[in-house]
Amino acid sequence: xxxxxAAVIVAALLAACLAGGATVLGLVAPxxxxxxxxxxxxxxxxxxxxxxxxxxxxxxxxxxxGYAVAQVGTAAVGALAEKPELFGRMLVLVGLAExxxxxxxxxxxxIFNRVG
Numbered sequence: 001x002x003x004x005x006a007a008v009i010v011a012a013l014l015a016a017c018l019a020g021g022a023t024v025l026g027l028v029a030p031x032x033x034x035x036x037x038x039x040x041x042x043x044x045x046x047x048x049x050x051x052x053x054x055x056x057x058x059x060x061x062x063x064x065x066g067y068a069v070a071q072v073g074t075a076a077v078g079a080l081a082e083k084p085e086l087f088g089r090m091l092v093l094v095g096l097a098e099x100x101x102x103x104x105x106x107x108x109x110x111i112f113n114r115v116g
Contacts, residue, residue, distance in 0.1 A: 050115040054108035061104020068097035 076090035 047115060050111055054111040057104045057111065058101075058108040059104075061107070062101045065098055065101035065104075068100055069094060072097045 072090075072093050076094060079086050080090060
């Protein structure tokens, strides 16, 4: 299967953003006391990076899901034109492609939960 340049770029950007968000949030050391924990969770720089990482994770995964659904949907319509009995299998494949966006949304929620 041949990957287009756009698919490779989108996948690389998504991986970089997800890794960047995890790295930024992973750099915050656990606080020793409640006062330090409150100060660490309200750091404006951390919150800014958390929002940017969550937005990038959701947006890039939605773009990747759209691209995947376009590719799979095109192939599914072509296959269904020849063999209509493949509808159930094609529906599952399109659903798997849509799952990419859900994964990005889950990562964004996890980032928000980590920040507090």
